[in-house]
Amino acid sequence: MNDVGRSQDEAFASDVAAWLAENFPPSLAYRNPHPYINDAEVAASDRDFQTWLKRMVDKGWGAPTWPVEYGGGGLTRAQDKILTREMARIGAFNPNRSYGQMMLGPTLLEYASEEQKARFLPPIARGEVRWCQGFSEPGAGSDLASLQTRCVDDGGTWVVNGQKIWTSNAHQADWCFCLVRTDTSRKQGGISFLLIDMRSRGVEVRPIVLISGTRHFCEVFLTDVRVPRTNMVGEINRGWEIAKHLLQHERDSLAGNRTELPGLAGMARARLGVDECGRIDDPWLRQRLIANAMRTEAYSQTFRRVAEESAGGGVSTAVSVLKNLGASVSQARAELVADLLGNQGLGWEGEGFSEEEIEATRAWLHSRAYSIYGGSHEVQNNIIAKRVLGLPDMAGR
Amino acid sequence: MNDVGRSQDEAFASDVAAWLAENFPPSLAYRNPHPYINDAEVAASDRDFQTWLKRMVDKGWGAPTWPVEYGGGGLTRAQDKILTREMARIGAFNPNRSYGQMMLGPTLLEYASEEQKARFLPPIARGEVRWCQGFSEPGAGSDLASLQTRCVDDGGTWVVNGQKIWTSNAHQADWCFCLVRTDTSRKQGGISFLLIDMRSRGVEVRPIVLISGTRHFCEVFLTDVRVPRTNMVGEINRGWEIAKHLLQHERDSLAGNRTELPGLAGMARARLGVDECGRIDDPWLRQRLIANAMRTEAYSQTFRRVAEESAGGGVSTAVSVLKNLGASVSQARAELVADLLGNQGLGWEGEGFSEEEIEATRAWLHSRAYSIYGGSHEVQNNIIAKRVLGLPDMAGR
Amino acid sequence: MAKLSEEQGMLRDAASDWVRESAPLARLRRLREHDTGTGYEPELYEGMVQMGWTGILVPEEYGGSAFGCLGMGLVLEQLGRQLVASPLVATAVASASVLALGGSAQQQRRWLPGIAEGRVLATLALDEGDRHAPQAITTTAIRNADGWRLDGSKRPVCYGLAADLLVVAARISDGDGHDGGIGLFLVEASADGLRRTRLHEIDTRGAAIVAFDGVQVSDAGVLGAPGGAGPLLDRALDRARACTAMEMLGAAQQAFETTLDHLKTRVQFGQLIGAFQALQHRAAGLYGELELTRSAVEAALRALDEDDADSPARVSLAKALAGDTFRLVAAEAIQLHGGIGMTEEHDAGLYFKRARSADLSYGDAAFHRERYGVLRGY
């Protein structure tokens, strides 16, 4: 980078810092953004969050790198990094993170028609519309290409019938980006990418209760749902490519979900006590804690290394590796926290357990999903074996 | 069992005990029989061992359950158990254990012609002839059915060409029982079971040096080796069934190789010291030692349980499970012993290391073979998955 | 399963039939919805009483069958398969064993027939916090004119809310904090000063906090020698541990078989997923763990029945392996079922929750690995 670029960036950084100092509500500093992202009700009920959202999207920074004409900030990649860094410095976060902004937006920018971009992107950039993702089906989880939801042309309108599952927050979503089958004679080559208004007649949503009590995954039943022709992104039967691109973004974001976790040493010392040498006073748990701390640290280092190596764009093949390592590190950690709690890690609700204990227990239960969603552990291993390591397919099949 | 049977057994037991007291050389009590079994030179150089062998085979107990006419003892299964038990009581062992006695003999009894039995069994029962097993080939290790050693009929004599590998003690063997290909158009259905005199012209043996320095595995090169027609066991192209039967016996015996191992607590206490509570003073190693001791004990219990369940004969499907569990327990143990020794577990030979240390280091190196020979870990897992658990084969192959 | 006697075989088969007909997993779901904290269905427990199971460890003179630990294990294995929730272990194993092994004739007469007939639910009130720690009891029993005064709080007490009788472990004290060892006290749930609070846990086992605020116990309620009850407690605990291990093994076995069925029926990428070798090898590995665990659990139960001096180490081996194996198998059951395994509606999660809860009962795998290590000289 030349000196002009560097000094421009420095100027930008100080502008950002000044704007953030003025506009970011201190009450939100270092708050975990996920509850706001995952739950519309939580987001709606926090006035400071709403203020912060409004200020950010007015500034265009709800979608910092999108073109200004679509409601974005028009920032360069370098500027976007500076914005992220400056936010991190004061514990701020982008309040407009959402499925729409993170997954669908970049996909529309690449594949949608001009008209579609103009129609769908600005409401996402402004945080006004919530999107959900209708990909998985009961018979097509890891094997997405087997999906069955039919979409037929009925006099210039698409008519959709089928069932989607594992649709995050469908019960709070306004719209759904959906994979549908438009040709039953081919597998990947018969899939199209369709945008469906969740208020359409024939759309029914049922939340799925998970073993952790979580209810944000849903089943979505689609019965004779009529969708305008203009809601298809890309050409008919060409949706697979779009989906793959989008899923790569999903894995990117999942792999990054758990980069920096605080150590468990403090909690363990408090729970278990220390011996006369100051070491945690349970050798069995202590060794597992140390092993997990080491893997967690090495995972964070790996995440940073991959980010550095892939700087300059493009989607890295390392994503599958990161996904599996991240999931296993996080699962081991959740398991360890519950083990640390012992009998106090059995609480579901009510008297006798602290809020933190119940949260940890439910987090432990929920952690089993880490190696299932976003491409299961097994599917990622297949990808690593074939695409990264170049191992062969079975002959004669 | 009725009372008559029981009292007969009791009488037999006391006869056996009396005979053993008179005939078993005390110098051999509680000695590890494997060096004698594995190495003809070791066996030949120990006078007490030779005495013991002579007395046992004269008694017919070198092959206790074989018919008397073939040099066996003609014992019932119950009597055989009593003999084994009485020997164990005083640390005695069958000095005639060998490939021939354990593997080939039972196979010949089941599949060979009367003439073959009369010719080959007595020398085995008397411990006069050493056999080796010519099954694996360079291109057919775990996948035995791919073997390439050709056997063709040349005017009433078989002519064999090919190469065998991993043939234990071929350099000391008088005879070899061999799988050969008599039909190239079929896989399993083109294999025959042939007995080859190792002194035949065209047989060349080269010992293979292993990473542990062991030299008892060999390569056997067969070049235009002429074998009499009468040396084929069973019908032509029906050798696969015989081999499967024999391999089952091999796995049975391998699974049982490591049933009872002494604990490592004493060695660990001596090497590592103990803390003020009397516990081994290295928490990391201590936990691995405990975990391995637990699995070792559970493995022994499993071995006894399987033996009890399958009492009454037949070859158990549990053999593959035992093989894998036994190999993993023993490998972990060998690894642990080397870890216990630390820098002293790096010695190959010479000054600065005790004999025990060098033996432990080589045993650790050799232990990697446990999960390879006698059907690799992977092959056993395939067998468990398909035959024990009934999991399906791939479709479309 | 190693060779069983004819009677043992019949016991197991009867248990298997009964569970299938009367107590399938659907019963646990129903209980979970309607549980008020007692953690069991009286109707089902009555069925077990009718089957004679509450008397398996009760001497014949008090109405039991004295059928032994292996017999009890055979029943619990079947109950474990369908995660039947009942106070059977707490009452008819742990509490019955304390009484049978260390109670006076009067105490046995007073309580054992009731346990065998199902009139009395009993449980141990032992642990006081995060972990199973029989050596770390702080509840005190202070000598006074009328006998003993108990103060302290126990948690979690399994089936503590339902129990009629509590066997309370307390530290004998002269009132000045002097440590006089462990005593066991029989306390009726109706005693003055006793207060119970429900614990709502992920698994259904009627857990409660039981607080003792100056609860008075007469000398007739003291089990064994006050101050020297540690060994008695340990013997009774070992029975509860080994029986729980068998219950866990049954549950793990069922979770494994359900998963195998799934592997044999679910199609992905045009294949039955059970045809994928990576899953086959994982299944083979789990099978090996189950086999090891079964051997260890059976050996422990037999050792207890034979009063083998090596029982403690064998029991710890069994309980530790059962804990590790059940937790592993249950986690793999969810993974191999994929998304559906994560849903409340699917059974895998119930096994997963029971695995942790059962592991923690009477000492988790880490506790028993440590105990085994000490007993074996490590």
Added chain:
Amino acid sequence: MAKLSEEQGMLRDAASDWVRESAPLARLRRLREHDTGTGYEPELYEGMVQMGWTGILVPEEYGGSAFGCLGMGLVLEQLGRQLVASPLVATAVASASVLALGGSAQQQRRWLPGIAEGRVLATLALDEGDRHAPQAITTTAIRNADGWRLDGSKRPVCYGLAADLLVVAARISDGDGHDGGIGLFLVEASADGLRRTRLHEIDTRGAAIVAFDGVQVSDAGVLGAPGGAGPLLDRALDRARACTAMEMLGAAQQAFETTLDHLKTRVQFGQLIGAFQALQHRAAGLYGELELTRSAVEAALRALDEDDADSPARVSLAKALAGDTFRLVAAEAIQLHGGIGMTEEHDAGLYFKRARSADLSYGDAAFHRERYGVLRGY
């Protein structure tokens, strides 16, 4: 590999070329056959000197390039791939660092140019038995009229038989057994009272026992403050640890790639064995471990170069992961090669042997897990 500077990239490429052309694994085999205990080939070491690698951690004023730990790591990664045996770490990392970080100007002048130019082979004489234990030194240095008198025995000393110069760690004593802390002493191999015995090990690293029987050292041979050399020793050791970790990573990477090649060419059951999913998933798992290890090792080397106060924990993380990963990969390399992998003739066994030997160098994985745990507050 994270982003490298242009110079670093050139260094790595040069090392890669040199190893491929001059030091393939066949050289190690030749050395193993003819080794008299020095554990290296002078001709190959001379080549390394020519490449400038002996000076990478030597300040420029003494003929080095001061290129830093990451630079040295880049070279060692390439050497590790072909298991090149040389005293590079012992001399140009461990010993050079002690001198560069804590030597007097006179000591540096006396020894560093010789190390950079390859005229001097040096090594640490630190450990005394089974395990790496810098805190447990019993060799004594007793003050006398002429300086210090060393008594004790060191083992294993890497390249101890070949070394010209030994950096000896000894416990300062007043002669009455009073513990005065750790001192580091520069001792020439030719010193009176010094005796060396070859250790013939599974791996080739010139190991020896070095005994000191009243070896006299003048004050000019004392490094840093007598009694206070512990921190200096630890800093030098951390460099040796991180560099060894990178050498191990290179070796593990090569063993993994060789195994991948085997999976892509070996046919069994009518399939390339690399098509079997169970093996694919194991390979994917190994790949993940290698990636984690690479990140940790690079981070440790960079931390050392930046004098980051967190270096010790990062170094221990790197060395521990390298030990675990290399041992795992090497064992799997044998397993996945099947029988042929067990033969002396095949390379897998050489990697397997090096894995244990390298793990034990400068502290094995258990040592570093413990150290990491203490440093991170566990």
